[in-house]
Amino acid sequence: MFQAILIAGFGGQGVLSTGQLLAYAGMLEGRHVAWIPSYGPEMRGGTANCGVTIADRPISSPVVSEPTTLIAMNRPSLEKFEPDVQPGGLILVNSSLIDIKARRTDVRVEYIKANELAEEIGNSKVANNIILGALLEITGVVSIDAVEESLRKVLPAHHHDLIPVNRRALELGRELMREKGTEKR
Amino acid sequence: MFQAILIAGFGGQGVLSTGQLLAYAGMLEGRHVAWIPSYGPEMRGGTANCGVTIADRPISSPVVSEPTTLIAMNRPSLEKFEPDVQPGGLILVNSSLIDIKARRTDVRVEYIKANELAEEIGNSKVANNIILGALLEITGVVSIDAVEESLRKVLPAHHHDLIPVNRRALELGRELMREKGTEKR
Amino acid sequence: MMQKVFTRPRTLKDVPTHYCPGCTHGIVHRLVAEAIDELNVFDRTIGVAPVGCSVFAYNYFDCDMYEASHGRAPAVATGIKRVLPDRVVFTYQGDGDLAAIGTGEVVHAAARGEKITVIFINNAIYAMTGGQMAPTTLIGQKTTTTPYGRDRELNGSPVKICEMLGVLDGAAYIARVSVHNPANVVKAKKAIKRAFEVQMAGHGFTLVEVLSACPTNWGLAPDEALRWLADNMVPYYPLGEYKAPEEI
Amino acid sequence: MMQKVFTRPRTLKDVPTHYCPGCTHGIVHRLVAEAIDELNVFDRTIGVAPVGCSVFAYNYFDCDMYEASHGRAPAVATGIKRVLPDRVVFTYQGDGDLAAIGTGEVVHAAARGEKITVIFINNAIYAMTGGQMAPTTLIGQKTTTTPYGRDRELNGSPVKICEMLGVLDGAAYIARVSVHNPANVVKAKKAIKRAFEVQMAGHGFTLVEVLSACPTNWGLAPDEALRWLADNMVPYYPLGEYKAPEEI
Amino acid sequence: MAKILMKGNEAIGEGAVRAGCRYFFGYPITPQSELPHYLAKRMPQVGGVYLQAESEVATINMVYGAAGAGARVMTSSSGPGISLMQEGISYVVGAELPCVIVNMMRGGPGLGNIAPAQSDYFQATRGGGHGDYRMIVLAPASVQEIIDLMQDAFDLADRYRNPVMLAGDGVLGQMMEPVELGEEKEVRIPPRPWAATGRTGGEKHLINSLYIVPEDLEKHNIRLAAKFAAMEKEEQRWEDYLAADAELVLVAFGTAARVCKAVVDRCRREGKAVGLIRPLTLWPFPVKAFQPLLATAAHFLTVEMSMGQMVEDVRLATRECRPVYFYGRCGGMLPVAGDVYAAVQKILAGGEAK
Amino acid sequence: MAKILMKGNEAIGEGAVRAGCRYFFGYPITPQSELPHYLAKRMPQVGGVYLQAESEVATINMVYGAAGAGARVMTSSSGPGISLMQEGISYVVGAELPCVIVNMMRGGPGLGNIAPAQSDYFQATRGGGHGDYRMIVLAPASVQEIIDLMQDAFDLADRYRNPVMLAGDGVLGQMMEPVELGEEKEVRIPPRPWAATGRTGGEKHLINSLYIVPEDLEKHNIRLAAKFAAMEKEEQRWEDYLAADAELVLVAFGTAARVCKAVVDRCRREGKAVGLIRPLTLWPFPVKAFQPLLATAAHFLTVEMSMGQMVEDVRLATRECRPVYFYGRCGGMLPVAGDVYAAVQKILAGGEAK
Amino acid sequence: MAIARVTFHEERCKGCRLCAVFCPKGIITMSGHINAMGFHPATVSEPEKCTGCATCARMCPDLVIEVEKEAKKVG
Amino acid sequence: MAIARVTFHEERCKGCRLCAVFCPKGIITMSGHINAMGFHPATVSEPEKCTGCATCARMCPDLVIEVEKEAKKVG
């Protein structure tokens, strides 16, 4: 197994911590993992993104230059990184904030209105986890349980009350993809 | 011809400028010359000395580590540099300020009461030139005329009235050595 | 007929900045540019950008610009001004840049009476590098390197640059202003313009310290940040002119 | 019976110094040593020598010593004091060392309230390197790098260190003294001792600036040099305590 | 013990604390800031001191003072800040004080940028400061290795009374990887009879690098040179990854070496005899690693995140017996496995790398 | 024109003035102080500016500003001060500004002493600062040569928009020798269309070394590397003193080379085939000088006033085809002709130099 | 009739709200939509109330706002 | 009888004359001879006039001078 996931969005969208969560889960499942942030040239108020690699063998470069999956949380991220995705790869688009479509035809693209869905389940901050749930369902890179376990380790104790809603978000993302089946592949 | 002359004394005794005078004269006579100061470890209120090399061929190192002639203007200088003089070389001792004798037997040693003599001819500041005169007489490294010419170039115009007394000092040094002949050699 | 009463100054390029929302670096840029416009010296003004959040100032000011190494803008400005004494030279520096690593350079530019204008952005933090303590960080203020709050015993007290430079004979104009509300923005503009005037009159070194907000690293919304500035920084860093030549 | 009323302090080694005849570095060394003796802290005192004529101070003070790089003695002292907070730490620095290259270090040691004592020898010259202009060289003073006399337009004005550091909150004791005559030597001694006391009481940063003579580079006889000091330096650099804690 | 996920910069901090380091003097700079952030929190917990200095110049001189006072002490920076420390580093060597200096390299020259690079290799290995000196330079390639090497760094500094540099790059500092911290061991810091801590009844101590008499300084230089020679003899470290029988040997350290490993794997899968020497000490350069290879290897290819600096050392280590090619990316760009593979292909096919 | 007697340090000053340099920013340090003293007097006479800065860090940044403003500008220092300039030098290179930097080398590391040395060779030739950069390093061996090289130094700096270093040692700075200054020529300073002097109606100019996008910085690095390659190709300079047929070739620069010349003379008088290569550029190292010698020379002996630094370059230049021996003195000690001769003897007799 | 007009260069707005906070007339609000940079840009809700005091422009760090005023009213 | 005694460690004297200049009794003069460092050392010409005020010692940069005083007279 070798998954190189690029998560990209605005600063403040929780992009970096979502990546860490994923890496942590990979580690818990005994994989080799690496996480690396990358600051765009526009350091301030600009884009934030991180690469997460989860693999069966030692990871050479932690830098994700050709992602197997791109999670695009805003429009500039989609525009910038879409061309880099490996053929046959996956692009998850947060269509709450992105009003354009991906142009690639050699990859699977899924649009998820993550912000709206998050507000529907009562917490606008779990948008990322809805998309993460979709990722898990499609790639099987780690289990939802491992992510929940990671949350337990990563979140400070006084935020553990947030774990159920996060779990719900993950599951919601999974459901969405399940409903779709694997039609496009 | 190759003369490596070390002139050593206290700071303030005019040791450095005497060396420059000599080097200048050598240059005027068409020799290769080099002058170099050396500061002792005790930078302040300590010894000052300089090396002057005058030669027929290009000068390799300007540093005078084994002088053909040592001019010792004070006791510590004599004690420190006496051992370095080349066998067959020359040591000129300012016996006005040095109350000991040199120990070397393989070099020529001359004692000159330069300060007293300088005061006798009316200017205590020309002690160095008396010794310089002695050097010229013994080694013939440069002519008195060249030294006088150098004085003319080196001294600012308003000090040119000092040239005669300096000339007298040089000649006095020469006389002293002439009187002695070359007895010791 | 409508007439423009407020528009972009000529000295600022018409490009978006990289600053965070509500960052007052943007306001101060505009004030400097307005002063240059009003003094009509755009063509002979040379600016020196620092290392800090305002590092890209060289992309925003439309005059000739230099990017200096961290803290050394006053030395760079000195080099420029000595070669081109008839130009108007300014530096734009943060509190890490000027009050920490660049202390020697700013003190001696002031002591020499170097005829330059220093715009000193005091936002009580190293913003660009991720919110570390600056020499001007307030006691008790939490930063990424004072996670338990700045402690006087460990880190000493915030440095007051205007007060310190004010004692130097070479300093001709020294003022501290703030941009936390419209009235103070107006005052800040006046001080900046005055500093340029004093430079051009050849009186010596000029510096305007601007108390400035860093919503991002302070962890506050922009308006909250301005309130925090007014409530906490202004009392510790009294506003006003610390030194000014009488003739102007 | 005869009793010694004046003899070499224990903290000074019984060796000749390399200083020129009449150099007041020697007097100040003795005053520092006497203060250490009287406070009975010889055994737990650590000194930091600078780069300058007093570079060999490490050979004269008989306590543990460090030789710092040029200007950085306050940083070195900070490192020492943070590791050994119960020791008495002092630096001994010239005006080139402290007021030029070491400006940043001394300002920030003061700002941090570093509990050290700085003995600052202001002799208005870079002595060791051959008499170049120092930041404290007076206007009109000829040096090897101001052959036409220090010119305010070119070189700015002499820097007043006590006045400048006095504004910093971390500075607990700041005084300027002189050693140009016996009465002032006595006062200088008192100030130095007081600085050590304030350090030991944990109040913060302490500094004593000593106006000092460099007969060699001033080109004056020792007694003339002291007169020149009294006539020219004292008026520009007013003597007195610039800051002192009230309790002591 | 369970693994945890840690940033390289934080691992440096934790590794230092576990190695008994209790004093950190620093000044912020990207891409190493997480290290001061970590230690600003952590040092007070273990009774240590984190102090932010006014500049890197002050930092290294505080380290000088603290090391002279007998502390295990460190500092950290990146390119521009390390350049500012050069005078101080030279003093630390001259006064024979142990300390650890971290350089998380970024793109240069000048302000350059904050992206990862390895272009301070010359500065680290040749001494960017004045005078005859050397220091051991350790180059980890993973977060776990950072933890392990920090202990070594402090021990080596003590053994030789010399600064030790840990040279990473932005990638290593910023990345998170799982690490096993292991049990916290009790640290034994060797006694420091030379430290100047106040006489307290004993002999006077002096921390100094001034030897005004040339004869004395020459003796000091010769004594230092003997230490450096001992380091060269004793402390060469490297990882040999399938190099023994390789026709082409890649030479790379840090992040570049990770990429090269992937290339070696791919080549080996394809039956190509390619291996890797990964220097763990950039100085002393692991010359010993190369001697046996001269019998088997036909080509060497250094892969660097610079315009080519280590390549000189490889030429010297191979005594110019074999061609040494160079492939590099710089300015914050990283070598990509595919490109390195292409360079390898070209050499094996008889062409040259760029 | 008549010869005059001049100190090396003063010759630098006069050479600079004659090369059109009108701005000097400096900070006192032995053994180069006569240079600032000279220029403090001389600059005002020619309408130039001598400014004493508060530190070497400030100095090099003033140079940066003045160079950016289009001036011919220089600074000068010795070991410790040059170390403090490393960040600034890296910026000057990054922003592609021409200037001249003098290093009158003294004993190190640390405070060391004020006696002559050549131990900053690595720092000068490998770049003591961060990032990928190089600069031309000129090494005169006499006062006359200083005068001649100063003009070249400024011209080369302009040609490549890069700093040029003049590397001397205390001996060269302090000694007086006769020099012929020649006629004062009118200086033509090449136009500086890139200088940032205020727009005065023209385009905006920027003096900068920041390239935040790695792709851009890499491009910049590659462009700089092309300049450095051009320097390596075009600017190698050396003196060949009876090396063509020599069995043993001495390699030395500056003061050490003067001593070696005397040794060559003595050897030649005795019928021994000994010669000297004296690099005039320490970087680019005169590799070209060595290529023809590989046919004739059996041994090389570098003689340095350091613990051995140039020896690496000679090993590289000779491609390790011949043994390269080293003889050095350091800490302010000078090689003495007799000792070098003995080392030569030993090699010729089949033994080794120390 | 309006004596003043404020124009927002919406694409430059970072939604910091400083203009809104300081407008003495309280007529600046944030739009519901997001601009290309991802911010809710500021806008004037009741333009007719605008006095052209330029307080908003003076507090805007991003030069989003231009202010025009009836000529005769200007100094 | 002298109530005080000053002792000059002559070999340390650099002949700077500061002691002589500041002695309130004017009793310090410079010797005709030269010491090992090459200086004319200071000496007391009329020791009986010495009050033991130690002014000389206080101004001596080289710790050449020790001062003793009749015990009862001391504070």
Ligand SMILES: Cc1ncc(C[n+]2csc(CCOP(=O)(O)OP(=O)(O)O)c2C)c(N)n1
């Ligand atoms: C020599 C050096 N040290 C450290 C840095 C890293 N650095 C970049 S910006 C900065 C400080 C910025 O703080 P400030 O000057 O207050 O500006 P702000 O970002 O707050 O506007 C630092 C330390 C550097 N670039 N160079």
Ligand SMILES: Cc1ncc(C[n+]2csc(CCOP(=O)(O)OP(=O)(O)O)c2C)c(N)n1
């Ligand atoms: C980095 C560095 N720059 C310059 C020098 C040269 N230097 C030695 S002493 C000195 C200044 C001495 O002046 P000051 O501090 O006033 O002491 P003084 O000799 O007057 O007592 C200088 C510039 C140095 N050693 N290191």
Ligand code: SF4
């Ligand atoms: S980090 Fe702070 S100072 Fe920097 S741009 Fe953002 S708000 Fe402004």
Ligand code: SF4
């Ligand atoms: S040069 Fe001046 S400061 Fe230095 S020892 Fe001599 S008199 Fe004292």
Ligand code: SF4
């Ligand atoms: S010009 Fe004045 S009234 Fe009009 S919107 Fe702006 S702040 Fe409000």
Ligand code: SF4
């Ligand atoms: S102040 Fe400017 S950037 Fe901020 S919300 Fe208003 S218009 Fe937008």
Ligand code: SF4
């Ligand atoms: S003790 Fe007083 S009276 Fe006696 S010699 Fe000294 S200064 Fe003169």
Ligand code: SF4
């Ligand atoms: S003051 Fe001291 S050194 Fe000077 S003359 Fe008197 S005894 Fe001698």
Ligand SMILES: [Mg+2]
């Ligand atoms: Mg700031």
Ligand SMILES: [Mg+2]
């Ligand atoms: Mg001084």
